[in-house]
Amino acid sequence: MLPRDLAPGAAVDGFVLKERIAVGGMGAIWSVEHPDHSGPLVMKLPFLGAGADVSTIIGYETEAMILRRLSGRHVPAFVAAGDLAVLPYIVMERVSGTPLDERLRLGPMAVEEVARVGARIAAAVEDIHRQHVVHLDLKTGNVILLERGAVLIDFGLARHDELPDLFAEESDLPMGSPATISPEQLVGDRTQPASDIFALGCVLYEMATGEPPFGEPVSLAGQKRRLFAPPRPPRSLDRKVPRWMQEIILKCLEVEAGRRYASAGQLLFDLRHPDQVPLTERADRAGQEGFTGRIRGWLGGRRAEQMPPQRKVPIARRISTAPVVMAAVDLARGADPLANEVRLHVRRVLDAEEGARLACVTVLKTKLVGDDDTPDEAGRSAYLARLIALKDWARTLDVPEERVSFHVLEAVNPGDAILDYASHNRVDHIVMGARAASALRRHLGSVSSHVVAEALCSVTVVRLKESDASE
Amino acid sequence: MRTAFITDIHANREALEAVLDDIDTEGVDRIVCLGDIVGYGPDPVAAVDIVAGLADRGAIIIKGNHDHAVDAGWHSMSENAARAMKWTAARLGPAEKTFLADLPLGHREGDALFVHASAHNPESWPYVLEAHDAAQSFAATDARLIFSGHTHVPALFHTLIGTLATGKMLTFRPVADKPVPLSGIRRYHAVIGAVGQPRDRDSRACWGLWDDGAGELTWRRVPYDVEATVAKVQAAGLPDRLWMRLLTGD
Structure with a gap:
């Protein structure tokens, strides 16, 4: 039976399908039960068939490979994965909480909440970086908030620095989400923990202002604008955003990875200590960027495009050196x-x-x-x-x-x-x-x-x- | 089944014994040797005798170009390799020479192929160093998994197959002792690093642990008494380059 036609009560490798939680063009998510596994579970099933994108199945292969190796409270616990050659699926812990994108539909957050929730996401990012993994697709839809902290989901584009990168060289197009993809990903570099810092900066920006900093451009050319054109400073959209918060967000959004926070832990530290955030000219940037701002953005973008491939440093070591x-x-x-x-x-x-x-x-x-x-x-x-x-x-x-x-x-x-x-x-x-x-x-x-x-x-x-x- | 791959021993007795100890500790179902038991190193007789003992207990042994050269001559080899071959051939007895001469060039088992260099023209010993070398090797066989040695540099080349095939060949440089998952939707050419003369800037001996039940391949690294081997190479009067590279692993 094709995954598209599955009905409640059907069984897949012993997992009994209960309720279809979500369905999209690429696949469906079901709540499932299994006699050997207690607790609520979900199964992700892709729709594969004629015309299915190869990247869909590589995403399943990647997520199963990486989720299996991650542990801790900031990721869903891995349960099982189907044979990719027969029927690809992934079963994991069902994370019951509030997706951040759902929360943001109610409007932007107060500054204190941005800092508190932002710090929890930074803690989750630091946790996966320590486990050698860069997420590479952080966005408001991939963060779930619950009592135990922030949980990151969807590791389909992630990278583990001790395992093959299944997307490297396979796709000529950059892989990521239009709203949060980092400049270096747009020029083909999938090795940098700083890409998650950039994406987290986009998420903080949206939490504080209600809008993503670069919109959600569909075209590659539209996405690449972020290599040259700096975002509007958050305070120009909402004066209630304090200078220290603007400083933090714009530091995350630096085009050059080396100018961002050196680690998610250091970002978390600033979010927890607003009075200790060292303010630079970023805190005072206002309105549309002037001529010097555009030149600065343009130079940064040029540098990012011409950057030689980074020396290969293991992800976990990059974290521990900051x-x-x-x-x-x-x-x-x-x-x-x-x-x-x-x-x-x-x-x-x-x-x-x-x-x-x-x-x-x-x-x-x-x-x-x-x-x-x-x-x-x-x-x-x-x-x-x-x-x-x-x-x-x-x-x-x-x-x-x-x-x-x-x-x-x-x-x-x-x-x-x-x-x-x-x-x-x-x-x-x-x-x-x-x-x-x-x-x-x-x-x-x-x-x-x-x-x-x-x-x-x-x-x-x-x-x-x-x-x-x-x- | 858990398989231990050893390859490119190159008459390095200390490295071979350290690797076999580690394999013993790890516990495997069988050993496959991918060739080059002799050449470069100071203990050719001991190396052949140990490997012949493994063969007696069921190990699969493949012939490498240095094993081949004992009988066929070393005219096409580099100067250092040829000098070492001449030294080696003078020390091996008829029993060792016969053992080496009788080894097969490859071994096929289900969807897996074991070969010293490449599935492509195995008798001319091409190096599988880059993606296009692996593509040639894949083109020469219908085996889904190819295990080889020869380059002394661990590598894993892979490509999607069947309806998912994109024609792209991906290259992965394995991290020591970290299991790499092998999936059913890909073809793999795994190059196992050398036991007796590593060239990937890690001087430790290398062997491969393939667990086909778990679908994982691990490039294991084992420290050994390098100084003892170096002293033997020097005492044998073999070229200096041959002991130097044991220290640096390049």
């Missing part, structure tokens, strides 16, 4: 020798990791406070004094302004505060100090051992070298 490094420094006793030693080690990490972003964090210990307490004047001045001390501590590190940020966390338990901060901001590496061992510290447990035990990332613990007292 890490978020967190320096957790104890300044309760001022910039003491241990704080200076921590700075020395931070310097070494930054020297080894070109493109790293540094988050300087210190914890201001507070007593347990009730919900009704409002910050008093004394608390405010303690906070400011600590922030000044933190900036002074970092001064000699000489990190460029756009790559460093400062955070004073007010918390009862410093270890928990550092851990929360690190996981919330997808920190890749924590550098922190440890005081010399003492009987009391062994009894109470040290902040550093707490962090080492529970951190989800690498932790470098710095200690002042001392001579053994028993010598």
Whole structure:
């Protein structure tokens, strides 16, 4: 039976079709059940036959190959795939949530929501990049929002850097969606994680303004305009979009991949810390681009078109070379020798990791406070004094302004505060100090051992070298 | 069935033993050797004896151009290869020479073909280095899967077949130890890297693990005692280039 004619109750390799959820020109999506698999499932079935596009079946082959290797809460769990030579299909977890395109039909989002949802999508993108995969077809229809975070669907155009690229050389036309395809994809480069950053910039733009930045041009020539013509700055469409948000969006939409965020993690960081976004001329671009803007766009486009093929760097390594490094420094006793030693080690990490972003964090210990307490004047001045001390501590590190940020966390338990901060901001590496061992510290447990035990990332613990007292 | 491909051993005993240990650990159903047991390296007798032992236990062994040259002569080879062949032929006994001379040029099994160089003119040993070389190899056989060695550079060439055929030949450079899925809608020419003289800038010995049930092929890499082999090449007085390239893998 042809997939087009299947009816509820029919079985495909043991999967019983229940309800047709969606149908389009290329295929259908069914909810299915199987005695060996619990939980709601969906089956994607293509319509193949005379005149069917080869790229449809390559898309199934690609999605089955890549989804099978992805895990975690930001992708649908893979269940099964049909034999491509007999009947291609893919069965996966049914992700029940709100598709972002459906949400946007209600109109653009408030800035806070753009930042919150955008950060969740950035977390999902960072997660798949870490697993060696570039999506290459991010768009509002491929993002589903639910409690556990953003889930990315449709890996039919994706690329895994340890597996064959089934679209490379196979298609003479660029593969992607008109609204979000990146400049480098338009000139045939399917290797860059930055393509997902560009697409995410298009999604953020639409979330904030209600319109995609480049429209949805059907023709290749129309799509290629984005190599030369910069989009209208979001603030020229809606003054409610703050300058920091425009800065973030336009940085994602840079024509040259190297000028965008170096990783989805760094983009997430800016979306979570609007007050720390370093503003450049992007924040103030207004209305139609002037002559210099057009020249800049034209030059960028020329560069993108003439770019030699990028040196092949594994996708996951590209991510790890643009890490978020967190320096957790104890300044309760001022910039003491241990704080200076921590700075020395931070310097070494930054020297080894070109493109790293540094988050300087210190914890201001507070007593347990009730919900009704409002910050008093004394608390405010303690906070400011600590922030000044933190900036002074970092001064000699000489990190460029756009790559460093400062955070004073007010918390009862410093270890928990550092851990929360690190996981919330997808920190890749924590550098922190440890005081010399003492009987009391062994009894109470040290902040550093707490962090080492529970951190989800690498932790470098710095200690002042001392001579053994028993010598 | 799980098949281990070994090829281009080139009389490198240390590399061969490390690979066979790894194959043993991995657990396979059979071994297929795609040729060039001798040439270049310092242990031709040991290499032939070990491979002959594998054959006794059911392994399929294919003839390579260096194995062929022991009997047929090395007039068409490069200077270093010819010097090593002359050295090798002087050391092999009649039993080893007979074993090498009797090896077949290829082996067909269902839709799979095992050959040293290419399905196209296998007796003239063409290199399958680029997509158009693979296209010639495909044109010479109706086998869907071709497994070869000879180039010492791991590669996977593939093209869509049947009603999906586009005529485009795609090239993939395998990543060490990462299984690559093989699908039923494609033809594949898999070039397995060398056990005894890698040339893809990775000095580790290479072998191929083909799991036809799972539909996956993995290019495995195994470290071995390169310095020991280098010392033997030097002691044998073989050309310097032959030990240097073991260190750099090029």
